[in-house]
Amino acid sequence: xxxxxxxxxxxxxxxxxxxxxxxxxxxxxxxxxxxxxxxxxxxxxxxxxxxxxxxxxxxxxxxxxxxxxxxxxxxxxxxxxxxxxxxxxxxxxxxxxxxxxxxxxxxxxxxxxxxxxxxxxxxxxxxxxxxxxxxxxxxxxx
Amino acid sequence: xxxxxxxxxxxxxxxxxxxxxxxxxxxxxxxxxxxxxxxxxxxxxxxxxxxxxxxxxxxxxxxxxxxxxxxxxxxxxxxxxxxxxxxxxxxxxxxxxxxxxxxxxxxxxxxxxxxxxxxxxxxxxxxxxxxxxxxxxxxxxxxxxxxxxxxxxxxxxxxxxxxxxxxxxxxxxxxxxxxxxxxxxxxxxxxxxxxxxxxxxxxxxxxxxxxxxxxxxxxxxxxxxxxxxxxxxxxxxxxxxxxxxxxxxxxxxxxxxxxxxxxxxxxxxxxxxxxxxxxxxxxxxxxxxxxxxxxxxxxxxxxxxxxxxxxxxxxxxxxxxxxxxxxxxxxxxxxxxxxxxxxxxxxxxxxxxxxxxxxxxxxxxxxxxxxxxxxxxxxxxxxxxxxxxxxxxxxxxxxxxxxxxxxxxxxxxxxxxxxxxxxxxxxxxxxxxxxxxxxxxxxxxxxxxxxxxxxxxxxxxxxxxxxxxxxxxxxxxxxxxxxxxxxxxxxxxxxxxxxxxxxxxxxxxxxxxxxxxxxxxxxxxxxxxxxxxxxxxxxxxxxxxxxxxxxxxxxxxxxxxxxxxxxxxxxxxxxxxxxxxxxxxxxxxxxxxxxxxxxxxxxxxxxxxxxx
Numbered sequence: 001x002x003x004x005x006x007x008x009x010x011x012x013x014x015x016x017x018x019x020x021x022x023x024x025x026x027x028x029x030x031x032x033x034x035x036x037x038x039x040x041x042x043x044x045x046x047x048x049x050x051x052x053x054x055x056x057x058x059x060x061x062x063x064x065x066x067x068x069x070x071x072x073x074x075x076x077x078x079x080x081x082x083x084x085x086x087x088x089x090x091x092x093x094x095x096x097x098x099x100x101x102x103x104x105x106x107x108x109x110x111x112x113x114x115x116x117x118x119x120x121x122x123x124x125x126x127x128x129x130x131x132x133x134x135x136x137x138x139x140x141x142x
Numbered sequence: 143x144x145x146x147x148x149x150x151x152x153x154x155x156x157x158x159x160x161x162x163x164x165x166x167x168x169x170x171x172x173x174x175x176x177x178x179x180x181x182x183x184x185x186x187x188x189x190x191x192x193x194x195x196x197x198x199x200x201x202x203x204x205x206x207x208x209x210x211x212x213x214x215x216x217x218x219x220x221x222x223x224x225x226x227x228x229x230x231x232x233x234x235x236x237x238x239x240x241x242x243x244x245x246x247x248x249x250x251x252x253x254x255x256x257x258x259x260x261x262x263x264x265x266x267x268x269x270x271x272x273x274x275x276x277x278x279x280x281x282x283x284x285x286x287x288x289x290x291x292x293x294x295x296x297x298x299x300x301x302x303x304x305x306x307x308x309x310x311x312x313x314x315x316x317x318x319x320x321x322x323x324x325x326x327x328x329x330x331x332x333x334x335x336x337x338x339x340x341x342x343x344x345x346x347x348x349x350x351x352x353x354x355x356x357x358x359x360x361x362x363x364x365x366x367x368x369x370x371x372x373x374x375x376x377x378x379x380x381x382x383x384x385x386x387x388x389x390x391x392x393x394x395x396x397x398x399x400x401x402x403x404x405x406x407x408x409x410x411x412x413x414x415x416x417x418x419x420x421x422x423x424x425x426x427x428x429x430x431x432x433x434x435x436x437x438x439x440x441x442x443x444x445x446x447x448x449x450x451x452x453x454x455x456x457x458x459x460x461x462x463x464x465x466x467x468x469x470x471x472x473x474x475x476x477x478x479x480x481x482x483x484x485x486x487x488x489x490x491x492x493x494x495x496x497x498x499x500x501x502x503x504x505x506x507x508x509x510x511x512x513x514x515x516x517x518x519x520x521x522x523x524x525x526x527x528x529x530x531x532x533x534x535x536x537x538x539x540x541x542x543x544x545x546x547x548x549x550x551x552x553x554x555x556x557x558x559x560x561x562x563x564x565x566x567x568x569x570x571x572x573x574x575x576x577x578x579x580x581x582x583x584x585x586x587x588x589x590x591x592x593x594x595x596x597x598x599x600x601x602x603x604x605x606x607x608x609x610x611x612x613x614x615x616x617x618x619x620x621x622x623x624x625x626x627x628x629x630x631x632x633x634x635x636x637x638x639x640x641x642x643x644x645x646x647x648x649x650x651x652x653x654x655x656x657x658x659x660x661x662x663x664x665x666x667x668x669x670x671x672x673x674x675x676x677x678x679x680x681x682x683x684x685x686x687x688x689x690x691x692x693x694x695x696x697x698x699x700x701x702x703x704x705x706x707x708x709x710x711x712x713x714x715x716x717x718x719x720x721x722x723x724x725x726x727x728x729x730x731x732x733x734x735x736x737x738x739x740x741x742x743x744x745x746x747x748x749x750x751x752x753x754x
Contacts, residue, residue, distance in 0.1 A: 065588065
């Protein structure tokens with residue numbers, strides 16, 4: 001997983017639809033990885049984390065259906081180990097919330113402007129999933 | 143419990159109308175009024191006959207146990223049906239146009255018609271659970287279907303109908319009697335009603351004789367009465383101000399909806415767009431949350447248990463909490479393994495997924511102190527204090543019932559989704575993104591077939607979730623039994639279903655006299671007592687003797703019923719009523735009942751002196 005800021009940067013600077021979809025796909029994957037690290041039953045964020053993980057996986061799959069998603073990753077620099085992972089559940093929730101805000105915004109915009117109906121539907125579905133994750137973890141627990 | 147009508151509600155309605163018909167003072171004035179009453183009685187008796195027909199044809203799958211004595215119920219049911227048919231023939235007046243048979247001129251007649259309509263509605267309710275295919279075989283439309291078809295429920299239904307027949311017989315006998323000193327006024331109508339009442343008393347006696355030999359259990363009667371109409375309860379969402387009892391009912395309603403939608407999901411074809419990795423994932427996540435909430439509730443109950451007052455022990459609650467926690471852990475494993483696959487279509491949100499989220503929300507509102515708790519509620523969520531959750535045995539029982547219903551619905555969902563995942567795997571519907579595969583895979587498409595090891599992980603997790611959910615239900619059922627929670631009928635239904643399918647030996651012997659169902663006799667005077675009173679006799683001694691004669695007459699009928707020639711053999715479907723074995727005739731408890739037959743409960747009436 002790239003550093004948490006790296007994912008946000010890729011999303012922010014993606015200029016074309018394939019690039020955005022590539023970054024979004026990886027972003028959902030990163031969300032899933034981070035969330036699953038904090039979905040233990042004795043954790044304080046247990047239930048929101050579990051539900052958010054399902055939405056993150058659904059978002060990843062939605063992007064996967066976009067015809068314009070490149071078959072191969074465009075971005076190959078994957079950091080090894082735990083570099084950049086939020087350590088605490090609260091930090092993870094904050095990071096997830098921030099990332100989902102960007103993700104939902106960019107995908108919603110792409111859903112409006114993408115040329116093909118398959119891309120539009122994929123972006124729309126994925127944006128909804130990002131909003132769902134944000135609703136579960138991005139509100140500070142309320 | 144969910145606000146839905148149950149069979150017992152409709153039965154009670156019928157009984158209330160019969161009580162009201164019997165409570166109307168005065169006597170029918172002339173044959174016209176008597177015919178009106180006869181029309182009403184005909185309608186009721188016809189419905190009783192139809193219920194008995196259903197009971198006789200219920201295809202329970204109980205097999206003969208080796209060496210078991212034949213059950214008295216098949217013969218009793220057949221004789222009861224014949225008696226009902228015969229009574230109906232006596233009551234049907236040839237001049238009554240068909241269209242007027244459901245209208246009545248007198249208050250008594252109107253109550254009888256209303257009773258018949260309640261019984262018709264009760265029969266319709268049972269039929270919402272079972273449909274008959276064109277080839278005559280049955281299709282169960284709900285989880286209650288096999289329980290309804292079980293020998294236990296059929297016996298209870300037969301006994302309920304016999305109790306109603308007894309009530310009508312008592313009512314009709316009094317009405318058919320000519321006024322004091324007017325013996326010559328006995329008309330054809332009165333004679334016909336008397337004959338019908340004789341048939342009804344025979345019906346009742348036959349069934350009571352069977353009940354004495356092979357008793358209907360109180361639990362089986364409770365099971366029959368608890369059967370709800372098979373429609374999904376209306377969706378409800380909490381608004382944040384509900385007391386605990388309302389929250390419990392909300393959980394039970396949400397569980398009922400989930401059971402219903404899971405049942406419908408089970409009927410979907412493997413290629414249904416309703417089956418997708420996204421839907422399975424969402425449901426697994428919500429099930430994890432709901433199971434977790436159940437574990438929290440049971441832990442809270444365990445912490446507030448002080449033994450006899452709450453009807454349980456901390457250890458039992460703790461054991462159930464642990465079982466719920468294990469189920470939660472396996473649901474979580476399911477959710478995690480589903481991260482690794484997707485399916486061949488975009489995800490839809492099917493009804494069972496939405497209902498599972500609702501269940502998670504309702505159980506959370508009940509489990510946590512925050513009245514506005516949501517699935518997004520983060521840290522710092524204390525559980526509802528034990529003293530607030532359950533203030534006494536009744537409240538405890540209701541919370542246990544809520545957890546029991548929730549666990550049972552989750553168990554059903556685990557079974558259904560396990561099967562869905564299996565069928566999706568067989569149909570090659572599980573895929574993986576090619577981007578997630580090593581570079582050695584060269585697949586020019588976004589998705590490729592999921593490797594068998596990933597599918598295997600999903601199916602194994604579902605298998606464990608299903609098993610753990612069943613164990614959680616069994617554990618909560620034990621708490622429900624101890625606390626006498628109203629959800630005990632779930633256990634009874636499962637037992638009846640298992641009996642119906644031949645998974646367990648048929649018949650459960652009563653372990654205690656309190657296990658045997660008792661029907662309160664109608665509070666209507668018998669024919670001799672009524673005759674003496676009509677004649678103006680006030681002597682306590684004579685009235686006491688008339689009561690004794692009435693009782694002796696009933697006992698005579700019961701005894702005579704046992705000596706009736708065996709009815710012609712029923713063309714029995716495998717496992718139908720005709721193949722019911724008597725409950726373990728070699729069991730000690732059964733022998734003791736056979737050697738000392740228990741008389742049917744007699745009316746606990748005041749003495750004639752007290753009536754003065």
